[in-house]
Amino acid sequence: MEILKKYPKLFQWLFLLIIFFALCFAIDVPETYKFIRGQAEFVKDPNQSTFVFLGKEVRYYAFDVFWRLPPLLGWLPIWINDSLFFLMNDWMPMEFWNEDTQEYKTRPLVLQITRNLTAFMTFLIELIREILLGGLETIVAFTSWDWIDANPWAELPGLPWTIVAAGSAILAYKLGGKGLAIFAGLAMTYISIFGQWKPSMQTLSFILVAAPLSFIFGLSLGIAAFKSKRVEKALYPILLVMQTMPQYAVLVPALVLFGVGDHAAVIITMIVAVPPMILLTLLGLRAVPPEVIEAGRMSGCNNWQLMFKVLIPTARRDILIGVNQVIMVCFSMAVISAFIGAKGLGFNLLLALNQLNIGLALEAGLCISLIAILLDKMSLAWANKQVDYFGNLNFFQRNKNSLFFGLIMIVGIALAYFGSIYFKDGYNYLFEVPHNKGISTADFWNKGVDWIFDTFFVYIKAFNTWLIVEVLQPMRALYLRMPAIATIVLVVGAGYLIGGTRSALVVCGLTLFIALSPWWDRALVTTYMATFGVIVSCIIGFTVGTLCFQNKHSTKFMLNVCDIFQTFPSFVYLIPVMMLFGITDTSVLIAVIVYATIPATRYTIEGLRSVPSGLHDAATMSGVTKFQRLFKIEFPLAFPHMMLGLNQTIVFALFMVIIGAFIGTEDLGQYILKALSDKKGAGIGLTLGICVAFIGLIFDNLIRTWVDKRKKHLGID
């Protein structure tokens, strides 16, 4: 009894677990239950039960409700599909003037809007692409094909690679100094001589359109949310879901609305990239000290001046960190958008992975990683750069970078002209190294992969078999064995014990959405894969983080490694694991572990760093050993921060599990992948994406609530 009084929480948790396991043992698996038995397939079978809601017929296999809830939300994907179809084909038909046929044409309003939007995006992408690579589409857009035939000189020639490479080195020098300039120059030269120039510039043009637009929208919405509580409240749930929604799932509805290609990819990239910009704008504006605002008001600023002359310049750093985030999300999307036909490095990578040509995939992946690191470093350098308002500089000092760039333009053009004479009969390598004509190491890597397989096949296979048979299959069976009621009791009970009734209601709502969708079983498989990844990642991350924290240099080194790895688009992680483990669940899980270990390590180090140094001194003076200090002082104080790392680890793991569907899993990701190639996949893709987002949000809610309480308890906040 004394123990119960001393540890009431422990007793409550034990009670909850006992109820959970009792339910698991009490409820038998129905005789007719088979995993993924067309429950979510929308197949017709005389044994299925049906119900009709909003005029949509939903078919499902009915079980004991305690075991699996009926998919009462099964109408949602069908309804979304039908609504989209109605919007795109039947809603508000209007007469629109057609330039090509010179007559009015009847078209539904939404279709016309989306087509105009896509045409505008295509124009912007083509414009940037033609500045970088040359072409005539932009000129034709303003003139005609006949005019361009008569004036072939008007065709945009494109920038020689030497100018772009030197230009990016100058920009990097201006933003971050010599080191970054050398890296930028070398990265661009590598991309060019390895024949990846064209796809790289295609990807870059995509980012140069998507990032500024996302920045403008994100900043505007962030300001609106800062100004109005109503806007903030309206945006909050969308921002929350978008944070945990896999980028992959957003592609599916975009296909229906905007079709296939770069334009659709840009629009969907904006949808994904705007939320972090809004959040960071809001964060930056809120962090502006009231004294600064007061000073602005006292100087006689009106609202407009206060915002643009005082608040935004003061919140500059946070806003520019937002720009960094936007660029990174855009880059990540530029790779994933290859699934809906976006050109560039992502497309080449996808093609190479599809052909199982690991060498080519590795080359494309390396270029992606180099550009990602470069963009990240440059945007961060921009954010951290202090503006010198009082520097008394002469004309040359103020404009030296522009002057250098002008000089480089002249030299670059001269070199390209010289190249056109020197390489008269072949390719002008001083203008552009064509794709497949540069240096290639693909064969070397392919031979390396073959060698790995030849040499280590037995061991790899043994490890694969052991992992799948002894660990993964039993774990999967365990998850699938959980009756719906037991899972809901566990999740809702945990919500109640951590955050009270409010938290319990939130997680209950989120869990019910998944349980009432037709993909509960698949969601359990996704959760099992993510859980496995998270457990292993946390063990590695917490250990590595703690060990690295013991030394200043190793801490700095590890944080840099995390920085670099975090910039790689998730898709790139599949290349090395496919090299080693082929196309198996093991590959996906190892990619998940590698990807999810980054936040686990980073947050462990940052959590331990956040412990005040005064406490260290106090502990040392009290005579504690290093070990005691770590376990009695540092860990308890750093734990809330480390738990935020766990939160991030879960989100990273979920993203990777969903991407892993590309190399074969049986979870929600596989269905999202299927929805991408399904004409009626928009509703399914979106609902599945929401399911994944909700899995993330359940953990997010539980962890954040716990962290807030713990911080209050420790007096950290």
Add this chain to the structure above:
Amino acid sequence: MENKKLVFGKMENYKSNFKELPEPIKQFGGLIGIIVIIFITFFILNKIFGEGDELVAKMKLEEERIAQERKLNKLISSLPSGILVSFDGTDHFKLSEELYEAVCKATKLIPQRAIMGANFLNFRAHEIYTINGNKIDETFVKWDKEKNKCFAGFVVSGNNVGVDETISVSGEALSFLSTGIDTRVYFIKNF
């Protein structure tokens, strides 16, 4: 009126008693309350949507049917392609008694050739069949346990010179056509 006051008073008492309870006990009570609410909700949902034993029986039957069908399909794929007969005196593959029964049970199709062959001996059925655009209402292939024979037939219906007629033609299925994927009735002896 008095009673109501008493009840209200008691409720107030309970409320104040509950408020005075220590926080962990209140929280534990809340946890139990939530679990009970979830249980009740599931019970109600199970009453509305649960199908229980009825569904198990239905699905078992369906699974048996699927298993039987798979077995028959396996058998059919082992048969030689071409005509299979149940009688002697031809060069075609002669079915044993067991095979004859199995093939009969596995066969579902009656092609036009067999229908037209049977119609030769049933002029009225032939007339309705041709007037109504070779339309067949229903076909069937059945194994007669008592006679140990396979029977196949079809129903034609339609308007013949202002009169609505329905004629059923059936007879012993004596031979089948094996395509390697399925078997079809090849000859119906309806005389």
